[in-house]
Amino acid sequence: MTNLFDLTGKVALVTGASSGLGVQMAKALAGNGASVALVARRKERLDAVASEIEGLGVEAYVRTCDVSDVEQIKQTVEDVERHFGRIDILCNNAGLGLSAPAEEMSDENWLTMMDVNLNAPYFFARECARGMIERGYGKIINTGSIHSTVGMLEWPVGAYATTKGGLLMMTKQLAVEWAKYGITVNAIGPAYFPSEMTGAILDGGGFDQVAAIRCPMGRPGREGELDGAVLYFASDASSYTTGQLLTIDGGWTAI
Template sequence: MKNYFDVKGKNAIVTGASSGLGRQFALCLAEQGANVAIAARRVERLEEVKKQIEAYGVKCVVCPCDVTDSSQIKAAVDKTIAEFGSIDILINNAAAGFSTPALECDDETWERTMKTNVDGVFYFCREVGRHMVERGYGKIVNIGSFHCMVTMNGVPRSGYSTAKGAVLMMSKALAAEWAKSGVTVNVLGPGYFESEMAAKVTNAAYDEGIKRGCPMGRRGKPGELNGAMLFLASDASSYVTGQLLLVDGGWTIV
């Protein structure tokens, strides 16, 4: 029986892989037989994830990287290619968010959000995309959010929503540029999932908003994004590009 989601033997790089969704994506790819390069700022966390990845019998390379620094991104990509020989899959996951009312948001907070969520995503797409276009193959999955499409009533999301909306349009533009080069660029849009970043902005109003606004009435659980990620990262989605795949418990349907 053919496995349409097969990524065994593929080489992937996952950003923001030291914790949260990035760690989950990296472990999922490893479990399915892919070699995985993991990039993030917290090297000690990455070393822990590396041990878990290698337990699946695949290769792993640690790439210390601040995604707001394009030189560090280039170094991470070069290191991955040197170790693996190629990059087939990019899971562009690193992100930052805040829940500050717009009128109280200072320049530094805004700029940090844009540099991480928009600039960092583009820089990784550019560096990995250059390699993929030359090879004539590649699967880029940019991690967006259902905030690509909607915001949240009662919780300030101006910066995060702006950034994730930019990721969607960026991905569409890159998908159009690289479609004939064998490279697909898509966006995975999670709803509210349990993660380290989400924990930083969680409060009673936030939790109540999820219960009220999400038809399933809950956050996503660990592992509930893996199938969608594998679809976009594998050849199961060979004729899919420039699309947003929402995994949000039905939030955007009401």
């Protein structure tokens, strides 16, 4: 029986791959046979992740990049394509969660959030799509959020929600434009998973009390619980799925 989730021979580029969800995504892809380009700013952390990936029997390629810099994005995609010959799968995962009440958000933090959470995914998608269009195949996965579709009363996530809402519409529009080229563009929408970005909320922000009200499962996500969604969108299992947001949230957005 054919394994629809088999990624043997595919090449994936994962941004934000030095920690948190990016590491989980990279491991999931590698565990199903994909070679992985690991992209982030912190080389030492990327090297550690690369060692784990290579232990799964596939190649890992480390490339440092400040995703707020468009020229670095262009150079990174060019470098990865030169190394592997192509990019089949793009996981746009790098992100920031700077938080402040809307009336107190600084100009600098707002613009930084836009650059990292919204502009960078567009520029990575644009650069990767050029090669995908030539080959007639590509899988682009954007990391959205539950805040792609809902706001938050308890925590001031206005800038973050704005970027993730914009990312959802970007996902839909790119899916529409690139479907004719054999490229699917989808998004995953995690609730709160343990990571550097969510540490303050999960460890001391009253998360348990909030989750008891807002999340039917009453807990944050666990390592591995995003793997199925990532593999679905990265593989031929999703050949007729594009422009979609799959929310992985323990029922958070169902109420």
